Structures are given as C-alpha cells and as structure tokens.
Amino acid sequence: MIATAWWGRRLARAAEWLTTPLLPDDYLGLVNPLWSASEPCGRVESVRRETADATTLLIRPGRGWAGHHPGHHLRVGVEIQGVLHWRVYSITSAPDSPDGLVSITVKTLPGGRVSPHLGRHTAPGTVLRLGAAEGDFTLPFPVPPRLLLLTAGVGITPVMGILRALAARDTVPDTVLVHSAATPQDVVFGPELRELARRKAALTLHEHYTRMHPGGPGAGARSRRLTADRLADLVPDWRERDTWACGPVGMLEAVERHWAQAGIAEHLHVERFRFATTPAGAEANGPGRVRFTVTGREADAAPCVPLLVVGEDAGVPMPSGCRMGICHSCVARLVRGRVRDLRTGRIHGEAGDLVQTCVSAAAGPVHLEL
Template sequence: MPAFALPFWFPRLRPPALPGRVLAGLGWLTTPLSPDDYLGLVDPLLSARHPAGVVTAVRPETADASTLVIRPGRGWAGYRSGQYVPVGAELDGAWHWRTYSLTSVPDAPGGDVTITIKADPRGKVSPYLVHRAPPGTVLRLGPAQGEFVLPDPPPARMLFVTAGSGITPVMGMLRTLAGRSGPAPDVVLLHSAPRPDACLFRAELAGLAARVPWLRLHLRYTRTAGRLTVGDIGALCPDRRAREIWACGPAGLLDVVREHLAWRNVAQERLHVESFRPAAPPAPAVGESGGRVRFGRSGVAAESPASVSLLETGESAGVPMPYGCRRGICFGCLVPLVDGRVRDLRTGGVHGEPGELIQTCVNGATGPLVLDV
C-alpha cells in the first residue's frame, strides 16, 4: 500500500478550480511556503506546482502488463497522442520516477488518461504499478514530452512498425484516429510480439481492424515466425514509399526499418522513431571538461568527464542508479536535478532547471551539479 492513497470513492470527484489571483492574494499569509504547497498537503490533486493524479482503475492486458486509468488533478497540462509522461510512485517513503507512453485519447470526455505498463521482473516500480497499485493510489505526473506524435491533420497514408511495448504510443494514435470525425488516413500497422498471449491490445487491434476500413493490421509472433525482416516490410506494405512511417521498439527493429529505408531510397524525413537505445554521443566541445557531480541522497560526489553519462559516473562511484535502457525500457533512468546544468550527449545542448527530471543515460555534466539520487 502506498504511503498516500485516497478512498476508493474519491476518484469520482473532480478537484475544484481555484482562480490564480485568489492564490496569489493569499501568498503573503503563507510565506515562505506558497498557498499551493498547503493545498498539496491537504489533497495532492489540488497542487499545480506538483501535478498528481489518482488511479481509478487497473485493467490487466497480459500476464505481465496492465493499463492504469488515471484521473489527473489541477496541475495537469494535457498531451498529444504519442507522447510519454514521467510518473512518480511513492515506495518505501521515497518517490521513484519512470516514464510511460500515454495510450488514451487527448481531451477525452471525463478527462481520464491511461498508461500501459509492462512489468520488468528485475525492476521495482513497474511490478508495483502493474500488480499491486490499487484504485485510489496517488501518482505524481510530470509534463507530457516527446515528438513521436500524431500530426494534426494526419498524413493521408501512414505506416506503423512496432514491437513489444513499442505499440503503446501508437495505440494512443490509433484510438485518436478512430475517434476523429470525417475521413481517416489509410493506415498499415506491422506489429511483432513473442506470442499471442503476450501481444498488448491484441483483441482491441483485431476488433478495430475488422470494424474500420482504413486500418490494415499484420500481427507477427516471433517465437514461431521469426523477427521482422527488410523483405517482410516490402511484402506486407508494397506502397511503403508513399507513406509516412512511425517506428517504435527495440534497437533491432529500428535497425531493420532504417536498413529498409536506405535500401529502398526512402526519404529519411518521412521516418519518425521512438528508440529504446540512445544514439552515440557527439564529441564534447573544445574546452569542455565536465564537472563534479554530487549524488544528494547517497552522499557521494565524483568527477564526471564531459563525454561520460551521469549514469556511468554514478555507477562507477558506487551509487545505485536507476536504469532501463539495457533491458529495452526507455526512461527508466530519470532522476530529479537539484542544482546545476547538464549537457545532452546526443545534441550537445545544455539545459536544466531545479526539479527537472534528467535522463542520466544521455546527459553529462557541464559544471558542478547535484542529483537527487
């Protein structure tokens, strides 16, 4: 049981709207805290500074995956189909953050959102959320992120290539397309799963393909049919050159998609990728020397070269760093930044604000900084 769980009947209530000027006017009474801080103590769903949501239902999808229905509180800012959301769960008195794709339709009636999670047997957070988080559990919600999204309006022809839990952001897009008025685009979905009983959304996908004329569905079970190949893409979608392509899944699948595009001379700008593996980092800028990283809760400090990820630095210093990339689970390495700035090892861009969730596998130090881990 989490440290804070609302009564089961509470999720049916909606947090009241509170005008910003009313809260601002009360600020002088609550200094040094803000009125929002006190609202969050009374009810986490009333906080705008630390958005939260309450689990209203847990729906099993497979033996090791579930969909959580979440009712966001006052601070939730919305999302686009295909984006992911950082989720904080309180376990053993500490907040643990992971990131999951949103599988619901934005701005749906009632305002609930859904995330679909596959439990990692070696993990801590995902097994709890999949198997042991009851309705009434309060979760923290970060801002929705990601550019792997459904355009508005969508292109006339679309190809989705997914594997495993890579179907989750695409499921949100398909549900959004199914709820749109007017003509839908022509969509082909090539999805791979180990076995039928391990295929997320199998019944819903089959039902949708049978119900609407615009979706062509090809399910591949790798334990019997083997993994998707370059030739399979061409055979299953002969007009793929005319389509915009979205691919999401493990590195092996994305390599096949990229190889196919190069082989068929398909324009790279037609490809949208959500990867489970970070790209190779660029060389650090001349004169960049990294910085000293302090791991606040662990009480450890270490020098971190500019070209080394914060994840590697922490592990080398003996800090128990969260991670997921090596198991095909992206964004398992998120930790809050307390102070300082970081450098994105993929792009070279410098960023960081207090409280920002830092993906430690693809960010390095650029000067002294403190991480809450």
C-alpha cells in the same frame, strides 16, 4: 465585471499573505494532491491487466494537468519506501477521452524497481505525480493521407494513443499497423486492435509473431524477426507512407537503415526509449574510469554504460528521474575528462559543464562532482 476581477486579485493577494511562506496552492495540495497546480498529480482509478507482463493504469489527472497530444509521453513519479522515483511512459489514451482519464501501460521488467511496483502493486486510489505531456512522436496536422505504424512489443504504447485518437475521428486515414510480438497472447491491446481493424475499414492490422510452432502459438519454436522482404510483402506501398516506428533498439536501427537506403528517411518518425550499446571509436580515449569527487568513490566504466549506472553500482547516491535523457534530474558537474552522449555518440564536455549522467558514458578518465 471589472469590480469582480479586482476583488479576485485582492482575495488572491490576501490568501498569499496569510499562507506565506507557502503559496495557497501548497495548502490545496496538502488537502488534496489533485488540487495542486504546481505539482500535478493523478489518482489511479482502475488497473487493467493487458498481457502476462503489461498492465494499464487509468489515471484521473488533477488540476495541474494540461492535456496531451496522441503519441506524447509523460513522467510518472511514484513513491516506493519513502523515495520518489520518476519514470517515463507513453500515454495510451486518446486526448479528451469522455471519461477524462489518462492511461499509461507498464511492462513489468524482471528485477526492476519501479515497473513491478507500478504494474503489480498499484491499487486504485494510489496517487502518482505527473509530469507534463511531451515528445515529438506525434502526428502532424493535417494528418497524412497514408500511414504506416511499425511496432514491436510495448512499442505499441505510443501508437495506441495515436490509433485511439484516429478511431475517434469521423474519417480515419488509410492506416496500416504492422505489429510484432512473440505470440498472439503477447500482443498488448490485442483484442482491441483486432476489434478496431474489424470496425474501421481504413485500418489494416498485420500481426507478426516471432515465436510460433508450426502447429500454432507456443514456446520452443525458432525466433522469426520481421524482415524487410516480409514488410514489403505485407505493405507493398511502404515507401509512399509516412511511418511511425517504436520498438526495441535493434528494430529501430534496422528500420532507420532501410528507410535511409530507400532515400525516404524524412518520412520516418521514431520513438526511441533505449540507447545503442556499441558506440563507434569507443576505445579511442582510453579505458573509462570515473572518480566521484564528493564521495571519494571510484569505478571502472565501460564505454556503453551510463555514468548513472556506474555511480549506482559503486554505491554513490545518484539523482535520477526518467533515465532516458528527458527530465534532466540526473545532471552532475564534470570536474575533469570528457563524456560520450550515448544517443548520438558525440564526445563532449569541459570542466564545469553539467552532464546528464543517464545518457552519458565516460570517454576515458572522468571526474564527477558527486
């Protein structure tokens, strides 16, 4: 046994010596991207249309994939016209699914660059770069006995990973899912959710449609948001349930206020993909204007617009990845001025600091080393 390990180390050292300056892993990645452990990749095995604008990619992860927990998200890198773009997606599959596949569900955003490519033009066989699974929108262990899952639109995606994991267990905790969508046809995973609720007595599904004709589903009717009163009718014991919520910013802010007013904010877990657009005291530091010191470009910057977008609109080559404060691909050096963190509203920054341009806005005049 000891001799085997010794020979293994010798062989690894010899391989490193032969492949210098690259590592053996680099050559494995060239032969087959899925063999690389240093740059994990996955191959799209199949593509499934969920709704008119949501598509699931089922991906076979390669050697570097370390697994995930239900509720995690991951960065996905896709090459479009020779440029690698990174975006973050929730993992919608359960961990350790029997087929070994990992799935993400992409909503096609009109005018977007990456989501239409992934959702409409990605064929089986496409290789995608994969980041590590991460996030804290996960269930604790042991799982609380009573759960409330509050979702809207594609906010169902991280919760679907959680539901599929719960459904695979022998005992499913008492779980209520309240999901909002425009119409029944817009419910992502609608048929599977309804089937799950039919099979699992412990799972209750309430679908709330925001756009309904009196005579049935369809366009042209008035918008009808889920209200606190309606939620209390559907789930009378909502205060006693540990709650996971994911959806548009407006919904999450209303939910956070409601839970805080009820004095149970600690029972609420929120997955937030977009940022508030009305920072308090936004004008206190004067009008925002950004000077990009390397390219010499300059642009006005509204208090709620990320520096990343200000730079892109001004034609400055801006590094970026997830565009939501997770990957740190977008950092730039602050030469002068201060910035506002769009997630918290905190104003900060000293000359020389690195700032994440995707989640920072100008708080007055700013110089950035770009």
